[in-house]
Amino acid sequence: MLENIGWGEILLLVVAGLFILGPERLPSAAAWLGRTVRQVREYATGARQQLRDELGPDFDQIRKPLEDLRELRNFDPKRAVTRHLFDGDTDYRDTDYRDPGLPTNNGFQGYPPAARPPQQPLQPGERPPFDPDAT
Template sequence: MFSSIGWSETIILVIAALVIIGPERLPGALRWTINSVRQVRDFAGDATTHLKRDIGPEFEELRKPLAELNKMRGMSPRSLVTKHLLDGDDSILRDIEGALPTAEDLDIAGRPAPAPAPAPAAIEPPTSSAPHGWQDTDYT
């Protein structure tokens, strides 16, 4: 019930209780709180027991649809469609998934991504002995 409360929150609550209630009345307040929580648990358990006894087999009939709903709650949309509409055969969905582009194929706006630019051509070293940009000319 209180699994999300950490040690730091517990310490803050104890300090707040000491300030608000006072150190002399804190043990009595803690006892009263613990007894109240136990009574609420007992009342809830007794109510369930009385329902099971009074309603009997009808109570179990009510639990079956609830159990089915809990099973459905854990299912994904794909498994629900596969189970109820496609009778467990998900080959159609696999074929559709194979035809759809993946996230890597799309840009941010959902359009097909442009093809990657080709790698630049390798620069060939000059074949002449003249400095770069100069032409070899024979003026003889």
């Protein structure tokens, strides 16, 4: 939850704390916050260790599906398909796997590239083309 907080947000919180608490109480409030966060982390670590001690080897069997669920939260379907199809090969976009000298299975060589007229920038005061059917 707190991993997405950057330095800008921290600076904003410090400035807001200066205005709300004042410069006299801000150091003691920061110390209290630090102690509280440290204590909560110690409680979480202690609870995890106690659970691990009580469950023994079953703890890893419970933890594995939870880690799999955590990975699903960051699931990117495009990356998964790319990894599956190309076995992690990232230069597949730059490679044309067809030999241009060979015809395809049906003998079709492909369409020649379409010749487009070069686009000219609009002149000052000229209105861009408008298609009412496209809007």
